[in-house]
Amino acid sequence: MSRSASSRANKRGEPPPSPEPLPAPALDSHTHLDIAVGGEDRLPADDEVDAEIAAAAAVGVTRLVQVGVDVPSSRWSAALAARHRSVLAAVALHPNEAGAGAATPEALAEIDRLAALPRVRAVGETGLDRFRTGPEGWDAQEASFRAHIAIAKRHGIALVIHDRDAHPEILRVLDDVGLPEHTVFHCFSGDAAFARQCLDRGAVLSFAGTLTFGNAGYLREAAAIAPADQLLVETDSPFLTPVPHRGRPNASRLVPHTVRALAEVTGIELPALCDQLTATAERVFGSW
Ligand SMILES: [Zn+2]
Ligand SMILES: [Zn+2]
Numbered sequence: 547m548s549r550s551a552s553s554r555a556n557k558r559g560e561p562p563p564s565p566e567p568l569p570a571p572a573l574d575s576h577t578h579l580d581i582a583v584g585g586e587d588r589l590p591a592d593d594e595v596d597a598e599i600a601a602a603a604a605v606g607v608t609r610l611v612q613v614g615v616d617v618p619s620s621r622w623s624a625a626l627a628a629r630h631r632s633v634l635a636a637v638a639l640h641p642n643e644a645g646a647g648a649a650t651p652e653a654l655a656e657i658d659r660l661a662a663l664p665r666v667r668a669v670g671e672t673g674l675d676r677f678r679t680g681p682e683g684w685d686a687q688e689a690s691f692r693a694h695i696a697i698a699k700r701h702g703i704a705l706v707i708h709d710r711d712a713h714p715e716i717l718r719v720l721d722d723v724g725l726p727e728h729t730v731f732h733c734f735s736g737d738a739a740f741a742r743q744c745l746d747r748g749a750v751l752s753f754a755g756t757l758t759f760g761n762a763g764y765l766r767e768a769a770a771i772a773p774a775d776q777l778l779v780e781t782d783s784p785f786l787t788p789v790p791h792r793g794r795p796n797a798s799r800l801v802p803h804t805v806r807a808l809a810e811v812t813g814i815e816l817p818a819l820c821d822q823l824t825a826t827a828e829r830v831f832g833s834w
Contacts, residue, residue, distance in 0.1 A: 562791035565802045568606030570820035572805050573827050574798040575611050575752045576636075576671070576706065576732045576780035579626065580619050582797055589622055592629075599632050602798035606820070608632060609827060609834050610798055611780075613671055613706065613732075615640035616648060617656050627665035634831050636668035636706050637661055641675040644690030645683025654693050661701045667831040669698035670706020671732055674719075677710040688719060695723055704728035704830050707749075713740050717747075725749065728830040733782050734768065741768035745776055750830055752778035755788030755796060758807045766811045774814060774822050778830070779804045 583598050584590030599610065612627060613636045614620030620637035627635035637660040639649050660666055672694035674687055698705040705726045709716045713736050720729070725747055734741070734751040741751060751772055757765050769777065781787075781804070783796035788803035805823070809816045828834070 559794045561797060562787070562794050562800060564601060564605050564799045567604065568802050568805060568820050569817045570824075571606050571608040572779065572801070572820040572823050573609035573611075574602065574607055574781050574783075574801045575730065575778040575827060575831075576613050576754070577610055577783045577798050578615070578619070578785075579610070579612050579783075579798075580622050582784040582795065589618075595626065596630070598797060598799075599630060602801075603632065605799050605802055607798050607801050609824065610634070611636055611668065611706075611827075611831060614638060615671065616643050617653050620657060620660055624660045624663050624666050628663070631834065634665055634667045634834060635660075635663075636670045636704075637666055638670045638672045638694055638706070639690055640671055641673050641687050641691065641708055641710075642678045644672075645675070645679030645687040647686060649686060649690035649693065654690070654697070657694070658697050658700070661697050661703060666703065668704040668706045668730070669694050669701075670704075670730070671708040672706070673708040674712035674715050675708060675710040676712045676715070688715075691719055692723060695719075695726065698726045702727075704730060706730045706732050708732055709735060717743060720747065730778060730830060732780060733786065734765070736768060737764040738767040738771050741771055745772055750776045750778055750826065752780045753804060753808060754780050754782045755786040755792070755800070755804055757804055757811070758789040759792065760789070766807075769808060769811045772812075774812065774819075775826050775829075777808065777812070777823065778826055779808060779823060
């Protein structure tokens with residue numbers, strides 16, 4: 547998600563209570579702690595962030611991937627991962643930022659520099675967004691996506707894709723340049739047919755709170771056809787809060803709602819699913 551959407555997201559009411567702890571450790575493969583804790587206008591203090599990470603760990607969410615959307619948040623993400631053992635970082639210029647001209651040579655060079663750091667394990671979120679960016683920004687967005695794919699490959703780390711209303715265009719670019727070894731569709735938003743195309747290319751589908759939404763039967767169908775080792779879960783917090791707290795601010799400690807929904811959809815017992823999600827995350831991002 548983009549920083550510009552955050553002021554709305556953070557003003558939608560009180561934080562929900564934490565759910566019942568998971569029976570085994572699991573993870574949040576995509577969170578924006580800077581926005582979730584600090585909001586749009588300031589970066590949070592270390593002790594505030596540490597409290598949020600501890601609240602997630604208290605319900606079994608012991609591993610987090612903190613995702614940058616621009617140069618400042620990517621630097622912040624890399625620094626958090628360097629100092630906190632529960633956190634790995636992803637760095638990138640968000641597609642909507644790129645569509646607005648942010649993917650300058652200097653900015654991409656900084657993403658490339660950050661991607662070399664030992665606790666930065668993914669390039670993302672990058673991709674295409676044809677919902678918030680109009681046609682005038684599409685060329686710049688695609689050029690940035692291609693540059694980010696090259697950075698992920700150069701450093702041998704994962705690619706985290708943001709795909710909003712751009713399923714065929716994303717596959718066109720990926721098929722043109724080839725997928726990195728580990729590619730994640732963050733907040734997977736397609737149906738079973740699109741899921742099949744992504745899975746056949748070896749990609750991992752990461753499901754957000756949208757999996758729990760009443761009108762998202764197509765997402766549950768997509769999750770149901772995925773092999774167990776090509777599934778991840780995430781919050782994309784502070785966005786996309788799962789049922790029963792939809793409409794309130796999201797946080798990593800709420801991902802158990804989505805894990806439980808995924809267990810129901812896939813028919814995998816909850817403890818086994820938690821173990822599988824952790825194994826998949828460590829395959830994709832490396833060990834924490
Ligand atoms: Zn996104
Ligand atoms: Zn995001």
